[in-house]
Amino acid sequence: MLETRTRTSLLGELAAAGVPVDASPRRRAEYSYDASNYRVEPVAVAFPRTVEDVVAAVGACRASGTPVIARGGGTSMAGNAVGPGLVLDFSRHMHRVLAIDEEAGTVDVEPGVILAVLSREVERATGGRRTFAPDPSSKNRATVGGAIANDACGNHSVRYGRTSDHVAEIDLVTSDGARVTATETGLRATDPADSFSAGRAQALTRSLEQLAQENLGSFRLELGRIPRQVSGYHLENLLPEKKFNIARAVVGSEGTWAVVVGARMKLVPKPAAALLVCLGYEDVVDAARDIPAILEFSPAAVEGTDEAIVATMRHRRGPDSVLGLPEGHAWLFVDLDGDDPGSVRALADRLLARLAENGRLVQGRAAADPAERASLWRVREDGAGLSSRLASGGESWPGWEDSAVAPERLADYLADLRGLLAEHGLTGVMYGHFGAGCMHIRITYDLRSEEGREVFRKFTRRAAELVVRHGGSLSGEHGDGRARSELLPLMYSPAVMAAFAEARRLWDPSGILNPGSMTDPDPMDAHLALAGVPEREWRTSFDLHPASSASHGTDPWVHAVQGCIGVGRCRADSGGVMCPSYRATRDEKDSTRGRARVLQDMVRGARTVEEGWKSEEVREVLDLCLACKACSTDCPAGVDMATYKSEFFDHYYSGRIRPLSHFSLGWLPRWLKLTGRLSALVNAVLATPLGKVAAAAGGLTTKRALPRFAGAGEWRREVAEAGVLTAGGADGADSVVLFVDTFTRGFRPEVAGAAARVLAGAGQPVECSADACCGLTWISTGQLGTAKRLLSKAAEALDDGTDRPIVVVEPSCAAALRKDLPELVHTEQAKRVAARVRSFAAHVADRVSTGWEPSPGKPVPEQAVLQTHCHEYSVFGAAAQRTALKAAGVRNIVDAEGCCGVAGNFGFEAQHYEVSMQVAENALAPALRGAEGDVAVLTDGFSCARQVDQLDSSRPGLHLAQILDPGTARLSQPPTTQIAMSQRPLGQVTTPQ
Template identity: 85%
Template sequence: MLDTRTQAEDLLRQLEDAGVSADASPRRRAEYAYDASNYRLEPLAVVFPRTVDDVVAAIAACRATGTPLIARGAGTSMAGNAVGPGLVVDFSRHMDRILGIDEGAGTVDVEPGVVLATLSREVERATGGRSTFAPDPSSKNRATVGGAIGNDACGNHSVRYGRTSDHVAEIDVVTSDGARLTATESGLRATDPSDAASAARAAELAESLAQLAGEHLGAFRLELGRIPRQVSGYHLQNLLPEKGFNVARALVGSEGTWAVVVGARMKLVPKPASALLVCLGYDDVVDAARDIPTILEFSPAAVEGTDEAIVETMRHRRGADSVLGLPAGRAWLFVDLDGDDPAEVRAQADRLLARLAGNGRLVDGQPVPDPTARASLWRVREDGAGLSSRLASGGESWPGWEDSAVAPERLADYLADLRVLLDEHGLTGVMYGHFGAGCMHIRITYDLRSDEGREAFRTFTRAAAELVVRHGGSLSGEHGDGRARSELLPLMYSPEVMAAFAQSRRIWDAAGILNPGSMTDPDPMDGNLALAGVPEREWRTSFDLRPLGAAAQTDPWTRAVQGCIGVGRCRADSGGVMCPSYRATRDEKDSTRGRSRVLQDMVRGARTVEDGWRSEEVREALDLCLACKACSTDCPAGVDMATYKSEFFDHYYRGRLRPLAHFSLGWLPRWLKLTGRVPWLVNAVLATPLGKVAAAAGGLTTKRALPRFAASGEWRREVADAGARLGGAASGAEASSAEDVVLFVDTFTRGFRPEVAGAAARVLADAGNAVECSADACCGLTWISTGQLGTARRLLSHAAEALDDGTDRPIVVVEPSCAAALRKDLPELVHTEQAKRVAARVRSFASHVAGQVAEGWQPAPAQPVPAQAVLQTHCHEYSVFGPGVQRTVLAAAGVSEIVDASGCCGVAGNFGFEKQHYEVSMQVAENALAPALRTAGQGAAVLTDGFSCARQVDQVDPGRVGLHLAQILDPGAARPQPAPTTGMTELPIKEAEEVQ
């Protein structure tokens, strides 16, 4: 491994002299030591090029120092072809522009870091929906064009549109000797015609490639390009005369070993006017595969499949309603039919269902016209890799043999034989994939932590490779060979073809510096495994980090932080809520995956992260985590970074001076007991210049207005008033223990929004509940978020005792973050049956009221509800109680138009009030909240159940009032108008935008 200090210093010096900035920090190297595969290789440094000149300089520095260079997009490779021991060049951060769309020519000019989903979206927007970019792998909302070219990626609709190589017109590359070339459908040329050196290199390279093809005509014709998904090896058949010497297509799938892609002209395809999903249920995947030939007769655009293990895991992790519209069965196919006439598409679906019923294997099938159900089903398939990695059963599965492919008509026989092979090796395979193209993504229950398990991995994988070759298939159908399968290529190809592969690589990269270890002269497939060599150590934690229902584990902390498998959904810019800080900064260190990788290096004691709980690298990686908890829901692998951050900070700050904000905000419930006695005095002082002094002294930003403090007994008066108005239904402390709902009035509501307590009590009573109010406890949220877990555990223990009244009455919590703490953190920090009993009863206000609506209750607000509402769902509400509940209630109340601000508001408890995080918090607001407020009419209601969300609304648009759902539904009071703040200067909108 090339990791000597001298080499690194030489490389960095060369890069600096060329004006290229490289990051060789231990934390950065830890982030980029992994991709989405089983492998870990620590790089020397990472470069984020802004221009092609930066790439040329980086290649020159690597050539001069003999350093490997690994080109990288989103780092979602499951085969290990985006990691290596040298310089990683990440194109996704800056070289991500769409340079031009030519609808007439049917092409789009892009840089390699453009995300596939972004490209499709922008093409459709520019062409009025007439055209699109077709390749759509499940990782399309973070995978890049450069990565798709590297792997020859396909996607869900490959039955119709084929592979990336089918959509390439030209590719701009830089070779390892510095030539800037363009590969075309008929040869090679210098990218710049005036570049004589590159022109000479293009001619030389083209001549060598043509000679190579001429020497191996028979072998290329017989062995290459035999089935739709034959991605393994180099695509040298495209150099044959009958293929027109298509160098562009030959270069696709070379996994960064021939040249570095710096641009491309990609082909567009027409977009069908109408599409319909047909979902089919079968007893097992083999039965499903046997119907593929029949389904292909109907010219589907997509035929995707999944098994019951993934569906069960989705429901286990995200709730029973997370999978809608699924027919009966234990394995399912998702078939997309399309056309210009919706009626004809529906008729085609009916004919398909009739034919399949006649085959006798179909258990159940139905069209899915509802867009919500359709999106839900596609998400099951698209999240397959992550969902299958951490199953509902508590087991783990891993890639390695996750990408084999056969001809579609042989898929059923291959799967039947593969299941026998799995049984013989005592393994279980979780199956999903592109059934219509014969490509299977199978994750397998290897034990990669033990020597015996790794030997089983090697033995089984070789046997599986021999099996797929017997079925005329390919080791890889989409992900490439990389470090996972390159060693096995001689099982698939003759010595002649293998020699031609090696020669083609030398023709392109004589220096041998581009992505070594893959394709030719590969590293062992069981070398550099990320789970190998992790020392056994018991990391003591306060949180119970075992998956729900899992048996006792040795070292749950290590297992938890190793939960991230690198699929990178946290890098997506749309869909879900995670990861707000990454969406703001576009820096890998601020993604859930980047933080996980640093934590994984922490538990393995790697050179990058050597200090364990005292690691400065981990602290830095966690610094911009907003603890929004969205990753615990949105991450297909269930990574819960908010919990990991809290646990780490608890250890890191032991014996160290904490940030001032950990006392000013972390101890907020204590301070509220004091301020509640003299709120008029506190508010008056904070309205003077002393307010800024006090904020600065507490480690808080002076750019954000502080809220007004309420008197300690004010919430009681509000609740008492609610009881008086509703005939005593909300009768406070004197309520009978037989009442059927406990309204928990949390610290934030008592200290800042007491009026919401009264509104909540009135709404619950109006819905027919007998209401008892409780406020004699604290959920410990502020101590949890700042990693002061000893205090948090004591407060939660007390809360469990106070709320465990021997009944199963719902405990309805006004503030979503406090509800989430009682529901999720309570049983994880307090390991008693009492804690579990109380947690099971906890509901957020919105989720409880949504249940009342579902049972037939009709809200009757005292004030007319605006037709339009901005919906800012609190992140903790979203992650713990599920999205959509507020939307249901608003619709029942008469709101007809919702402007969805789906995403974190940016305040996230203490985060947005801390001086060092203010700018990022405002950038996060620009992800969703600020644009939604600018879009909505001035008369729109703004729903902010979370106190933090309401404060951000005040900051972004001071003319708006963030309302709790209880205030919108309140049957007995007028809604509040904007209240005066404590006097701190608020940023005007213009200034807030400038802070992005």
Template identity: 75%
Template sequence: MTKTGIAAPSAAPAGGPGSGGLLAALAAAGIPADASPRRLAEYSYDASNYRVPPLAVVFPRSVDDVVAVLAVCRDTGTPLVSRGGGTSMAGNAIGPGVVLDFSRHLNRIHGIDEATGTVAVDPGVVLAVLSREVEQATGNRFTFAPDPSSKNRATVGGALGNDACGNHSVRYGRTSDHVTEIDVVTADGARLTATATGLHATDPADSFSERRAAALAAGLQELAHANLADFRVELGRIQRQVSGYHLANLLPEHGFNVARALVGSEGTCAVIVGARMKLVPKPASALLVCLGYADVVEAARDIETILEFSPAAVEGIDEAIVDTMRFRRGAGSVTGLPAGKAWLYVDLDGDDPASVQAAADRLLARLAENGRLIEGRPVPDDVERGSLWRVREDGAGLSSRLSTGGESWPGWEDSAVAPEKLADYLADFRNLLDQYGLQGVMYGHFGAGCMHIRITYDLRTAAGRDVFRTFSADAARLVVQHGGSLSGEHGDGRARSALLPLMYSPRLLTAFTAYRRLWDPAGILNPGSLTDPDPIDEHLALDGVPAREWRTSFDLRPLHAGGGSSVETDDPAPGAAVDPFVHAVQSCIGVGRCRTDAGGVMCPSYRATRDEKDSTRGRARVLQDMVRGARTVQEGWKSEEVREALDLCLSCKACSSDCPTGVDMATYKSEFFDHYYRGRLRPLSHFSLGWLPRWLKLTGRVAPLVNAVLATPLDKLAAKLGGLTTERSLPRFAGAGEWRTELAAAGVEMPRRTDGLTSPNPTDGVLLFVDTFTRGFRPAVAGAAARVLTGAGERTECSADACCGLTWISTGQLDTAKKLLANAAQVLDDGTERPIVVVEPSCAAALRKDLPELIPTEQARRVAARVQSFAAHVGELSAGGWTPSPAVPLPEQVVLQTHCHEYSVFGAGTQKSALAAVGVPSVVDATGCCGVAGNFGFEKEHFDVSMQVAEQALAPAMWDTSADTVILTDGFSCVMQVKQLDAARPGTHLAQLLDPGPVTDRTSTDRERETA
């Protein structure tokens, strides 16, 4: 038996004897369970510092499935852990035994009752989805209030488990303030409903559950009666006292509210299978007021004044998060911040804009009188407001990999005090950090006194883990001295449960243990948390990663804002000494932004399948087990589990910009495939599509013949021979000289030297790089781009004697890619700083990002710094005063399909900004991957997913606009997907849209080829 009284099989390693009997029992009960090494790797982690491999993962489809799984776990002595979005930062969503993932199937909203102001939900419903559906159903009159920063992937079950709060908790409190009833299944199989006044069987005809409810209710009443003084004195002292069990709700003065007492129990008492939650009225008008201060302590000293104005939210961030956001996503990613080094976001609301604005004016005047405010301003613009909130909401991820090259970790990220004590607490806490030589990145719910502080622990070394352990104990003592709570929102979990004796008396801890045993006498639910906890430094994910060199083609050393890698500095940041590939894949900390269903582009394959294995996080976790040599993934570069995890990655690169920690799964996939396929037969598509630039040199010479063949049924045979899908039409090929003809007609100087330049030392203008895709498939775009540039007064030269190697990069053929990129660097490094404008955005992205990572030379970096996509250059021209020719008939509306690589490398709003600058009045933004993504959508095994991805954004945008609406597709892959969806609506490049030449010259060649 273990210390928790659980039978030994629960501790058996994955794949060991303990799993065999469990899997057999689950199969006999009719429960599909996944115990594959890849799946176990995905579910060994949440968003905390911890790693605990389970024995199996189950995706229940009904409450009956949950009952059956619990019966098997009870009979076999196997632990069970409930999981929603897996975003727990305290280790609450991982554990040995069986993991129940509710987010995949038990995620329905069963009814929205506006009359009673309630909603009935499954535990797997995502919080943001719930709010969105409630607002739509009630005409924006009501919403669901709890809104943690993880709301677009965290679930109702998880919020109930942790008693989550969120940005607007100043107004709306915790999740426990919004619960009316909770349906649960106990470890012994009873189906119960916890209410505001007691407990009863969910089904009155279920006699076993009725008896269990009566006995449990009696036990809870006896527990409360025996501990009246302790519950009243020690619990419920501050707004954000989340640590421990919420047993004050069992007191007579609180009506014996069993539902609220159950909230925050972190899955240790029962399994939540449904809930009825309260709704709140949605304010008619709201305004963000942004305040700048010298530091977070000065900001905290103004909290009491701010709270006098009844704000809905008072959130705070420090400069480390802002600097990292700008470093990672560009200066334009943070707009509207007033002067300062720490900022408060104050949300004011009311019945009308005028009254809210008046309140904002009064607030700013009062704060000016206090003398601490450096600058404050209202933010009425929705776009600016959204940009600012994104900085706050991405705080956990952004602060994990800082612009300085350092890294920070949770563990003490969730302390809370009374708001009036926050400033003094933060001042003392900073002194404690200094004593340990640590740095803390501070953000959080200032108005509720709850701080999220990520700290620069070194969790990879024994000495660093000792610091983590002793610092955490001292931090616990400090927050208790200030009358606070170890946890204000995230729960205690593995991170803080062992520290609870520093906060609570032995009598209260004994009551906690008794409470848990009343619910779960066998102790099989989420062991290791709250009572009889594991030590806080046990099961740390970074402990036990072997020192090994992973030789890579990509230079993956972490960069910092100074422009170099952290390993090159005199004072390397924590983590800099780690192998670069290990450090790169460990950049995923599990925040789960890749599991959202809206906003941004990441992760298109997860949005299609809703399977953790197809999320960026799931893939990263499997890679993390690979580099640690875990039993779940042991074969290193030859791991079949990793290959399977990467199979549906579209290499869209969206994660490199959308992921708050900057995970670049496309790069990791390319690197892995390069090693995996060495000495192995590659898929045919790696030759047919991966070698596409070579084939285009041949097809260009006989394009009419090739196109004639492809116009017959032989095109299906050609597709099969190339390992491609027969469901998608192959593109038509351009003749070898068509692009030259187009450029000559545009009056552009043609290359006469092998490096593609017409002048040894050009000093002005631009270099137009005509890429392989444009030459081979869309030569008219080259002519259009040249006419736009020359029409803007740019001295334009052309280069075409190079290849970015994109197709070899995406298929993991990096030796060839490096040769091509080395040549490209030599060709394009002409001794000038003039922009290199690339027609195809994916090729521009490869030259900007992949070139310096695969060819880490000064020459490569010089060239990469000059590369611009065509849309980015148009934006610069417009900023300089250029406007399109009056002869260009700009459309009233366009559907914009931004290429994923342009989105991730040049900025999410690059094309949209260019369209606004040139005067296109209406843009329907199909934000999302088109689904083709280079070779992915042409491969037969990926075609179905490719079309599912298209249905996320591109297809709806097309169906919702008229047949004559222009579809802007700068990327050739996007052109092919548009053609697949509607062959009568060809995609148009921005250069074609702005081309001052005749319409027939501008589009006829491509239109005829694409519709042939």
């Protein structure tokens, strides 16, 4: 860390130059990590907006001797994007696609543009004729600058190669302030009128030419031998036969030569037709033995994964999360493409026939269905996170996750590697780019103990020796970084290592660019994030114990918050729901990863976050967490930030004055008992200017209309008007319990009646209860003592000695009873009740699967905008409502995939209103604006309904029960099912009259 005086001078110079910079303890905690095993605290983080900002930042660092670490999406698994100096985050502002030239086949970009965004923009601009090829699994959050830094490849590298195969020119800023452009034939000043840069380009060109001439033999013999030889510098591109391609030589230099500030990248034609063929094998070695045969069919991709990742996907996201997988214990995903679907299908048939002859294939099938294809690719793309916290309870880490060999040697290498793992008592979770010979293997190291770290060091060195014996590379995609740079002398001769060091010196004579990796590296076991965490007992209300002993005795709270390994899926701009606040602000602090990293520094007792449960940095980073729970499902590592926020707030506000909204909204069920008795008066007052005064006094926004409060008995009348008997109960093993929650009773009593009618029509006897509260509002505001008392009472009231489903109208309440109840109330009774809880949509979908047809004869809208409540999505799955709507005859369903922005109390709080509306712009607001004609807006969640009303009051949000409600057309017929309303424990079932 810099001396205080030098650090102050640096920050002052950056501020004077207008470079956005943040040196706060919280910000430094967020950027102390990437997706690797390492933690290195930076001096500060800068967010350049222009190239001039970069030049100024590099100049200030050169003057003070401060290291410079260029960073894109922060998804590096080798520690390439952390360092002890000034971090330059290019993803925040310098993320534009500047120009697309279809005729030339190039695209001009800034370094912070996300790879998936780049591909999407290119395809849109060219009518789908062209695309950008490199597609690593992190493509929806990794940047072009990062891909250039480590020569990223991706799933389709069998066809398209590495990033270095797709670079035309790279604009750079050197550590001495020159602005130069690396091209396919040399180096020039970016601005010809810039005499200093022109002179620097000429001198550097001469030096690099001399370096190549002095090392012709070693470069030709040792570099560029296999498709995925990414380790070290790519100096073979300086050879005469490579035409002195400096652009390609720069790729893979991991930010140690110069800072990338722009690039012209090459485009490729997009295939007209493609088909995914999924192949099942007994194990990964058998799968690897078939690679040479598969490559004969010219596939675009050959990816693989093992059964541990598939099992974890199904465990975390449900059995339907993986569709179309053939039998086996390891799988290859082979992407075939061509000019038309017929020829591609014929090619797939020939491939399957050939592999059947080989005798190793267990089962193979073509996944023609787009949903199956997307499901299978997601298994592979989420491999890094899924393998970190497995369904078995184990955990694994990177470190030797990126080795590569020639594809024809992959099977032998994997067989030897499995033996080496067994010798060290380790297990490797295997996935990766089988067709390119590149394996991503996450290994069950114990990086928390000195003994485990010694095993890590010994195994990694032995593994490096093994891959070199097989003619391979330490890295096939992720780069060397802090993880493997120390081992480069095992792979390269002293002459080549000396050339690497000289090349780096030529580019960066001041030695400030990304120190600690490539040449003169830090030891591979230095700066490990899991090392040095002090032993301490953190008392929690939530049961956070892991499913197995994989935590090696670590405190449950520490183990939980260390679940984030930095893969950064929470920073994606599409797909899933996580993370709504990041999608609104694009600030790392508002991502699930950013929050987790600050929590990890909290348990370390790091100087960035020193106050433990009372840490202001943690409170600040959790402030915009909507507690949507989406990360518990969408995060491949299963990080549950809603739970962590609730737990932290419970401790943080102990003995402190809470925000007013924690009383006005956190205690809402208590207030509803009062407003239910005085609903007419309360509603009248709220309709006057006094309503805004009352809202402001409660810490609520005055920009959002408050809902109408229902009378205490309205929900009972609604159920009674459903045309069923209200005296007596429903008994029998095939009956269901309809739980009318606090929100439904207090704000949407009409939904209770609709739900009663739908369930009655489903052919199961129904019993109705409202004799409990799930404690949701106390959970979301971190008032866990009250929440536990209410949940205990709920478990007691709902535990009737049967296995009958408990169908909950409000999805957030259903989620609280299903997930939070057993985690806060540690009894067998709580577990029994939680296992019975279903959301209304999930229960309807289950009945549809048995052949029941909802709402027969009832007119339904032609189309619907589907806003799935986040808690429904995360706890019960995203498919239930769509299944029910389709069964009812709704033909056109538009998914407003993402959080609505209200998320319980969040969107009603004054300080969060603006962000809540920004979140709505992610998906819901555009979906409503695009809806035309007879459209129903499905909002099972009360908070979602309030947001829809705020956005478009002409289209009120409807609960699924209201859309499926048979209504008065059914009431003329004698009821076939009785619904009994009770305010008693459900075990006391009365006999129908």
